[in-house]
Amino acid sequence: MEKTHTTQQATIPFWRDERVLRVLGQIIFLIAVIVFGYYIYNNMITALAKQGMTPSFAFLNQTAGFDIGERLIEYERADFNKRAVLVAVLNTVQVSIVGIILSTILGVFLGIARLSTNFLVAKLSSIYLEILRNIPLLVLLIFWYTGIFITLPRVKEAISLGTSIFISNRGMVIPWGIPTETWRAYLIVLGVGIVLSAIVNWQLNLVGKRTGRPPLVTLWTIITFLAVAIIGWIALPQSPLTLDLPTLQGLNFKGGYTFSPEYLALLSGLVIYTAAFVGEIVRAGILSVSKGQIEASRALGLNAFQTLRLIVFPQAMRVIVPPLTSQYLNLTKNSSLAVAIGYPDLFAIAGTMHNQTGRSVEVIALMMGIYLSTSLITSVFMNFYNKKIKLVER
């Protein structure tokens, strides 16, 4: 049997051998891509040359010369362009990460609410999903910005939530911590907390492997970290942060931390919009677990919580993760609509930089490269997780 098999294979002409054809197909595709890419590149270089320019990223080491209203790191107009790019990237990354976290939380609630047996809850969330899914995000962002955040009362009449959170047409001010002398020591405590919770995580996973009964690993990991953080805070002679309460002084608030109306509008728009899609994904994921799975689990004597945790959740996650990944990527890319309401994200600052330097090709290439790499990083991470939980089929 084995023998006839090999002799037969030896007689196949290569142009009919599927293994050869597969490799050949890939090689041809690769060549086509290279030729096409070279053609485009050549075209661009010739076009630039006609204008007397050669592509160069030297502008990154020139003075930027423009201000950026919102930033997570120090920046002045005398700084180099590359510093401005960094400010922009951090702004985009920050709004994306916060947006992803909030839209996941809101989306999970919406998805579960839509499955609720309570008619009103289910109906309200389905109306929400229907409306939000059908409004273009750009419209939504402009609505939040011009319709809500900048029509809020002026600073003097700011709406106060509690005693020290103020909302006005200048944004939202909240109390903020100012580091004291013990702050550095506290950072070490937090580092110890991370190490300890990693150890707890590792050990509990081992326990789960040994007993076949996985403990609530994530929960205990978080509890360990929080416990260290709280004990450290109390044990230090002086608390590591003092509270900086915002107060009205003259025409504006002093102290605290201010979120600009642009940031708030962008974040609210992205979160509310993306949450609608996340809600649908969560709902579909939960529904994908058949009733028979739950019945089988209950018939075996597992209680409702065990069934949810060990049967429903792991199966729902397999359905949820891939489309959720693309929502996360969408949110990140959609954050470039910030330009419409004047939040200095990567796209907005790249636009300014383009105007200042005239280096359109380079600026756009740089921007695409950055968006592409954030997306790829997210994808790689999510694909890794997805592979870990994938189902084995026949």
Add this chain to the structure above:
Amino acid sequence: MSENNNNDPIIVCQDVHKWYGQFHALRGIDMEVRKGEVIVIFGPSGSGKSTFIRTINRLEEHQSGQIVVDSIELTHDVRNIEAIRKETGMVFQQFNLFPHLTVLQNITLAPLQVHKWKKEKAEEIAMQLLERVGIPEQAEKFPGQLSGGQQQRVAIARALAMQLKIMLFDEPTSALDPEMIKEVLDVMTELAESGMTMLVVTHEMGFARSVADRMFFFDEGQIVESGSPEDIYNNPQEDRTKLFLSQILQH
């Protein structure tokens, strides 16, 4: 709990009624099952067979009447429901194996989580059960990699791992290709011979004739007729039973 005498009923149902909204699905079911008995339930589609055996482990709630399993009455008391679920296992038409767990994990899940056994013990018993249903070599595979007949045998092993007293089967071979039906029925026959109390909804008349102690014919939510396989096959009393038997025995 006192040791059950072989003649003591292990399941007692008295005047069990169940409605789905307006629809009266079970209309006063009375049944007593003794320990070690094999009961076959048959009848036309929609006659309430599934509904009935699902009330016994509370996958469906009955609205009036009484169900007592191994001296525990089924009430709204969650503790009773859980106690009864520990004594009864169920095998479904669609197998309902957990696709994200291996065969071995499917079988050990409930013993580990519910009985809190040691992993070694649970796995040892799981392997014994896989031997018993004839597929020890499949332990590390996932359900999606098995044939229907193999999946259903894993489902039986999974239920048996809970060391229970009563097995409920809801059309266990209806979703199987003909050549796989026998391998599942063989396992069920062996189980019946080992003294397990079994309630089986099935239309496999060969199995019923050779294994059942008593048969119940269901129609429109009621027990129309019951008796030994001999009585039912050779001497059915009711016209509806005769008609139904003639229909299913034709092919």
